[in-house]
Amino acid sequence: MGLIPKKLVYILFSTLLFSAVIFxxxxxxxxxxxxxxxxxxxxxxxxxxxxxxxxxxxxxxTYCGNCSGVVSTKTIAKLAHTFSGSYTTTKxxxxxxxxxxxxxxxxxxxxxxxxTIAKKSHxxxxxxxxCNAEGNSKYCTKCKGSYGTTIAKTSHAWSTTRxxxxxxxxxxxxxxxxxxxxxxxxxxxxxxxxKCAQSGCTSVCSHSSVSTVSVAPNxxxxxxxxKTTCNKCNKVVSNTTRPKAAHSYxxxxxxxxxxxxxxKKCSQCPATISYGPLTTHSSVSHSSVMATCTTEGYSKVTCxxxxxxxxxxxxxxxxxxxxxxxxxxxxxxxxxxLIIPIASGQEAGYQGDTGLDINANVGTDVYAAAxxxxxxxxxxxxxxxxxxxxxxxxxxSVLIKLDKPITYxxxxxxxxxxxxxxxxxxxxxxxxxxxxxxxxxxxxxxSGIGRSSPHLHFGVIINRxxxxxxxxxxxxxxxxxxxLKENQRI
Numbered sequence: 001m002g003l004i005p006k007k008l009v010y011i012l013f014s015t016l017l018f019s020a021v022i023f024x025x026x027x028x029x030x031x032x033x034x035x036x037x038x039x040x041x042x043x044x045x046x047x048x049x050x051x052x053x054x055x056x057x058x059x060x061x062t063y064c065g066n067c068s069g070v071v072s073t074k075t076i077a078k079l080a081h082t083f084s085g086s087y088t089t090t091k092x093x094x095x096x097x098x099x100x101x102x103x104x105x106x107x108x109x110x111x112x113x114x115x116t117i118a119k120k121s122h123x124x125x126x127x128x129x130x131c132n133a134e135g136n137s138k139y140c141t142k143c144k145g146s147y148g149t150t151i152a153k154t155s156h157a158w159s160t161t162r163x164x165x166x167x168x169x170x171x172x173x174x175x176x177x178x179x180x181x182x183x184x185x186x187x188x189x190x191x192x193x194x195k196c197a198q199s200g201c202t203s204v205c206s207h208s209s210v211s212t213v214s215v216a217p218n219x220x221x222x223x224x225x226x227k228t229t230c231n232k233c234n235k236v237v238s239n240t241t242r243p244k245a246a247h248s249y250x251x252x253x254x255x256x257x258x259x260x261x262x263x264k265k266c267s268q269c270p271a272t273i274s275y276g277p278l279t280t281h282s283s284v285s286h287s288s289v290m291a292t293c294t295t296e297g298y299s300k301v302t303c304x305x306x307x308x309x310x311x312x313x314x315x316x317x318x319x320x321x322x323x324x325x326x327x328x329x330x331x332x333x334x335x336x337x338l339i340i341p342i343a344s345g346q347e348a349g350y351q352g353d354t355g356l357d358i359n360a361n362v363g364t365d366v367y368a369a370a371x372x373x374x375x376x377x378x379x380x381x382x383x384x385x386x387x388x389x390x391x392x393x394x395x396x397s398v399l400i401k402l403d404k405p406i407t408y409x410x411x412x413x414x415x416x417x418x419x420x421x422x423x424x425x426x427x428x429x430x431x432x433x434x435x436x437x438x439x440x441x442x443x444x445x446x447s448g449i450g451r452s453s454p455h456l457h458f459g460v461i462i463n464r465x466x467x468x469x470x471x472x473x474x475x476x477x478x479x480x481x482x483x484l485k486e487n488q489r490i
Contacts, residue, residue, distance in 0.1 A: 038067035052076040081105035093117040132177040190233030217244040259306040291315040293329035338369040349475040355459030356478040372400040376430035394448030396421035415461035422448030
């Protein structure tokens with residue numbers, strides 16, 4: 001432990017002395033007064049001192065020995081710092097910024113002086129450019145700053161590391177910066193076959209660059225051509241013949257007739273060609289024979305030079321003109337398969353009917369138009385029956401299956417149907433056996449009324465159900481089979 005400073009010894013001694021005085025005084029006096037009422041203020045005064053330092057002021061306070069009140073207080077000024085003149089650098093100076101250094105009190109370490117340290121000088125050199133960085137004419141090696149003119153980057157020092165082909169890119173590497181880059185594919189090298197010469201390449205020349213040579217034909221003597229060749233692979237892309245002109249056979253050496261050929265010569269070259277005999281006939285005769293209903297006729301044109309029949313039109317047979325089942329044509333013995341089924345009346349059919357209507361007085365005899373077997377002969381089988389609207393309708397019907405079916409206009413009928421009869425000769429229920437046969441012309445009943453109109457309905461039937469137009473002959477076809485004309489009286 002070091003020696004105790006003299007001032008500290010003095011302070012301790014004064015304090016002990018003051019305490020002793022107070023103690024002994026209190027043994028003889030009773031201090032019951034305050035500083036304001038003390039009549040002996042300042043008597044036997046004593047003081048207390050707080051010493052000053054270089055960082056803080058001190059004080060000296062005097063107290064009354066009678067009342068212990070403060071008599072006076074004095075401030076003791078700070079002590080001066082103790083500076084030895086030695087500095088400590090807090091920031092070193094560089095070539096881009098100033099530095100600082102400070103001096104401190106040796107007692108309290110307070111900063112008593114700050115000094116700026118000037119910038120240092122740059123250390124210039126020339127920075128050489130690289131392929132990946134620019135250079136500079138004034139480059140400081142200390143601060144790494146550039147203060148001169150910029151020097152452009154150098155080019156990369158490429159070296160090929162893999163050659164490019166037409167199917168794959170190549171690669172290259174810079175010897176200065178180790179940068180790598182791709183090398184574009186090279187163009188295809190096509191052979192005359194159009195295929196690429198590079199091994200493993202499947203490309204075929206697209207013939208995008210071509211040259212065309214064209215030679216015109218020489219009249220009608222020789223052909224010309226137009227040839228297109230690929231500039232890449234030399235393949236002939238197209239070779240089109242330009243046909244020579246056709247011969248112009250306009251010079252007639254020997255005239256042709258409809259009997260013998262002639263000779264024509266080309267007007268451009270010596271070529272000749274035969275022509276004819278002519279298909280036209282300059283002198284002809286006409287003859288004709290009229291057609292009848294039993295024989296065809298003709299209209300004939302004959303060449304007077306070569307006797308060729310130039311035209312021979314066949315005149316079709318005339319249609320039969322039937323009356324009551326027999327043809328009226330000269331020397332014609334043709335008869336219809338059907339006879340008119342009623343003694344008298346008038347044709348009165350209408351479009352869309354299932355057969356032919358023949359107007360007749362009620363009770364007129366109705367005949368079998370052809371021989372056959374009665375399927376039914378009874379009341380019904382027609383939608384026109386007596387009603388309040390048509391109370392006089394007579395719905396007797398007869399269906400006869402033909403012995404010999406009738407084929408006409410590509411259709412075959414198997415039945416004849418008679419309806420709106422007022423009476424029937426035979427009563428035959430549908431489906432009954434044995435059936436009754438009738439001959440052509442045999443009376444099967446009397447005509448009656450249908451839909452309040454006196455008439456006979458006569459149908460030539462393919463299918464007895466008569467559900468569609470394919471099940472019966474039309475009104476026109478029935479009229480033709482009977483040899484009747486529209487509105488003809490019977």
